[in-house]
Amino acid sequence: MVxxxxxxxxxxxxxxxxxxxLRLQHRMKREIARDELEITVVTPDPYMTYQPFLPEAAAGxxxxxxxxxxxxxxxxxxxxxAGEVTRIDHARRTATLTTPATQEKGGTETLTYDELVxxxxxxxxxxxxPGLLDYGIGFKTVEEAIGLRxxxxxxxxxxxxxxDPAIRDAALTFVFVGGGYAGxxxxxxxxxxxxxxxxxxxxxxxxxxxxxxxxxxxxILPEVGEEMGRYTVTQLxxxxxxxxxxxxxxxxxxxxxxxxxxxxFPTRTVVWTAGVKPHPLLAATDxxxxxxxxxxxxxxxxxxxxxxxxxxxxxxxVPDVTAAGPGALxxxxxxxxxxxxxxxxxxxxxxxRGEPLERYAHKYVGSVASLGxxxxxxxxxxxxxxxxxxxxxxxxxxxxxxxxxxRKARVLAEWTLAGLFKRxxxxxxxxxxxxxxxxxxxxxxxxxxxxxxxKGSS
Numbered sequence: 001m002v003x004x005x006x007x008x009x010x011x012x013x014x015x016x017x018x019x020x021x022l023r024l025q026h027r028m029k030r031e032i033a034r035d036e037l038e039i040t041v042v043t044p045d046p047y048m049t050y051q052p053f054l055p056e057a058a059a060g061x062x063x064x065x066x067x068x069x070x071x072x073x074x075x076x077x078x079x080x081x082a083g084e085v086t087r088i089d090h091a092r093r094t095a096t097l098t099t100p101a102t103q104e105k106g107g108t109e110t111l112t113y114d115e116l117v118x119x120x121x122x123x124x125x126x127x128x129x130p131g132l133l134d135y136g137i138g139f140k141t142v143e144e145a146i147g148l149r150x151x152x153x154x155x156x157x158x159x160x161x162x163x164d165p166a167i168r169d170a171a172l173t174f175v176f177v178g179g180g181y182a183g184x185x186x187x188x189x190x191x192x193x194x195x196x197x198x199x200x201x202x203x204x205x206x207x208x209x210x211x212x213x214x215x216x217x218x219x220i221l222p223e224v225g226e227e228m229g230r231y232t233v234t235q236l237x238x239x240x241x242x243x244x245x246x247x248x249x250x251x252x253x254x255x256x257x258x259x260x261x262x263x264x265f266p267t268r269t270v271v272w273t274a275g276v277k278p279h280p281l282l283a284a285t286d287x288x289x290x291x292x293x294x295x296x297x298x299x300x301x302x303x304x305x306x307x308x309x310x311x312x313x314x315x316x317x318v319p320d321v322t323a324a325g326p327g328a329l330x331x332x333x334x335x336x337x338x339x340x341x342x343x344x345x346x347x348x349x350x351x352x353r354g355e356p357l358e359r360y361a362h363k364y365v366g367s368v369a370s371l372g373x374x375x376x377x378x379x380x381x382x383x384x385x386x387x388x389x390x391x392x393x394x395x396x397x398x399x400x401x402x403x404x405x406x407r408k409a410r411v412l413a414e415w416t417l418a419g420l421f422k423r424x425x426x427x428x429x430x431x432x433x434x435x436x437x438x439x440x441x442x443x444x445x446x447x448x449x450x451x452x453x454x455k456g457s458s
Contacts, residue, residue: 018075028349130252225384313332
């Protein structure tokens, strides 16, 4: 048993961070009650985002608050700090962090620990493309998902209120870059929503909108297999969605998307979902990393060659012991992250109790993807599904995986109500600038740009 008070620091509140802390507080509740163990979770946002539901949140099928899990509610025996770790000196067992309080004073805070769980996740992988920083929209957080929904409806409002064909065409052209889960599911759900919303505009038709998917490789959704990837391309093209394979975005400056095949699309919407990269925090540590910037880990989820340091998920290069050949790594997805978190927490408990560690071994069971309401693709245990059965499996699987019974019940209730009533097609873009209206009324200017519509999201 634990003899001295152990301090565990969990950096990150995503899949790995939350599930590790959750399992630790359950397995070590006696030690916590005796004040022999302290678990601290440091995360920029005090909630965990269930990312597979972001496309449905963007389409209005799920409330944004039901896509996130409040950490302070589920981690009742842990200390949750809303802040960001900026540097880790593992040799000295210290972490430097900033919080809203320290930022006001321009300083930092230092935490000491005995065991480190480093799981900051990943960030969007961007490229030096002209105009991307100015006009690109990400799709990795719930804020981005809701902002994108507001933006799409706002573009429909702009197109409906003008007779200028150039403005109208640019407003109704939506370019998505990246053919992975995030890009395909976001495109499918939002196109479905916009197609439904068009019936309420007297001068807009679904055929007036251009939806374009740009993918640099020769296939999309590689996780569901080549056959299901081809099926997805066929289904998207039947919905008049242009799928451009082997094509790259070269520029989106001046609100014009220029592609490597020579095509040009005037557009006010460029959604960037072309992959992720390890969190920049990993470079500010003294821990070993691989050539892609991820932490080198063992099958027991310890950092290679370093004592008392652990990692999993997107930030970690974890060996796949179930693979046939050597050197294989587990895929950086939610399916592995959740299972790795459980093994990681168990191994920390075993370390504190002097017990042998367990190796992480999990075979990839398959993947499911939604392409809009009642449409989807899936490959599970080698079996392929498409259409309504795949969509139903997608919802059933993720409903079973979303954390807490509270969230499961709320999401199920929203799906039930959505089947009985019509969709909401309201844009609340002013939420992004809540003080703009008051500042204008007080005689001031818009806080960001006097040319920006204070009611809009763009």
